[in-house]
Amino acid sequence: MNLNEKGLTLLEVLASLVLVSLVVALAMTTFNIGVKYNVIETTKTKMQQESNLIVSTLMNVHRTEKCYDIQNVTTITIDVYDDALCTALNRKIEFSQSQFNYEVNLQTGTPEKINPQETNYSMTLTIKDVNSSLVNKYQTQIYRLNTTY
16 A cells, blocks of 8 residues: 555545535625625615605795695606696606605695695605515605794
8 A cells, every 4th residue: 555645535525625615605695695785775775865855855845836736656746836826837846766656645635736835734755666665654744934024
């Protein structure tokens, strides 16, 4: 028997392949979990940013305009009018993204066309991600400050 043999036995090669496979599988699983978490958190952040933009735009319209109405199906459209009677359309503001579905619910009794000088109201804005089950609900009060001196 020659004791000066150099090289690896089949058992050593198989053991090293099993160990390398386990390390690679663990690394890939960790990477996949990290990617999924990143996608979810990015979507949540986009939904929060979209909610903030819509609510701040609505507050600005409510505080500065004479009359407006809100329409929503899967998009949100704010029709802004030049007069308090809501007859002369000034401009439309639309929020739409293919990734999200929008829904605005106003408090019961809010008129279809809103005169901000007469009405303060509660609203709930719901944004749903079409690719997942993520939902962002935003509840707020829309009001106009009345300052008389």
